[in-house]
Amino acid sequence: MGLRAVIVGIPGVGKTTVLEKVVGSYRGARLANFGTIMLEVGRAEKLVEFRDELRKLPLDKQRRLQKAAAGKISLMRDKLVVVDTHLFIRTHDGFWPGLPFEVLRALKPTHLILLEASPNEIAKRRASDTTRYRDPATEDSLKEELALARSFITACSTVTGAPITIVRNGEGMQAEVAQGISRMLEKASA
Numbered sequence: 001m002g003l004r005a006v007i008v009g010i011p012g013v014g015k016t017t018v019l020e021k022v023v024g025s026y027r028g029a030r031l032a033n034f035g036t037i038m039l040e041v042g043r044a045e046k047l048v049e050f051r052d053e054l055r056k057l058p059l060d061k062q063r064r065l066q067k068a069a070a071g072k073i074s075l076m077r078d079k080l081v082v083v084d085t086h087l088f089i090r091t092h093d094g095f096w097p098g099l100p101f102e103v104l105r106a107l108k109p110t111h112l113i114l115l116e117a118s119p120n121e122i123a124k125r126r127a128s129d130t131t132r133y134r135d136p137a138t139e140d141s142l143k144e145e146l147a148l149a150r151s152f153i154t155a156c157s158t159v160t161g162a163p164i165t166i167v168r169n170g171e172g173m174q175a176e177v178a179q180g181i182s183r184m185l186e187k188a189s190a
């Protein structure tokens with residue numbers, strides 16, 4: 001089996017932007033956007049139309065879609081599978097794990113990468129991205145999410161044995177950040 005890098009970070013930090021570049025520059029890599037796969041299944045079942053409706057569904061429905069997405073990703077056999085996903089989801093029932101044990105068992109990550117930026121940068125990115133319906137945020141709520149992410153990722157590492165890399169996605173630095181991640185993964189596969 002090839003490498004399976006699971007990349008996480010709070011909404012609007014820049015995961016998809018950076019990962020599209022990583023996959024574009026790495027031969028044999030495939031991007032698995034967990035939310036996109038959940039959305040495809042949710043649309044087929046007429047549960048949702050838009051990706052930002054997924055986290056508003058009743059938890060049992062989200063859990064079913066989550067399991068379906070993890071199952072589909074587990075079947076991917078590319079040299080490098082890059083999973084674009086979340087450590088936790090802000091649902092009506094509270095913070096809910098994006099990577100509970102059974103999902104981690106399916107994904108089998110070899111690398112865990114946490115993307116971070118400052119609360120101020122993330123607030124601006126969320127506000128300027130008109131393609132999404134993002135939850136309102138304050139500096140305090142973003143700080144809380146960033147702290148929660150560090151705590152959730154340690155649990156994932158302990159359970160899977162996969163190492164954690166924390167990468168700062170600085171303002172305007174998306175190309176350099178993508179290059180750094182690609183280089184690290186190329187070394188790991190050499």
Ligand code: ATP
Binds near residue numbers: 014017128
């Ligand atoms: P979500 O978890 O909601 O899918 P995301 O982490 O995938 O969010 P993106 O959609 O990639 O975030 O990025 C959010 C916004 O931030 C986009 O408008 C993107 O162009 C911008 N952005 C991403 N990285 C940077 C960066 N390094 N500097 C400035 N803007 C950035």
Ligand code: AMP
Binds near residue numbers: 011036052055089097
């Ligand atoms: P994204 O485009 O990455 O924000 O993903 C869209 C939506 O998919 C998120 O807001 C969540 O509702 C859902 N999602 C993504 N990853 C997971 C996951 N691992 N577990 C549960 N839901 C997820």
Ligand code: MG
Binds near residue numbers: 015016084
């Ligand atoms: Mg994204």
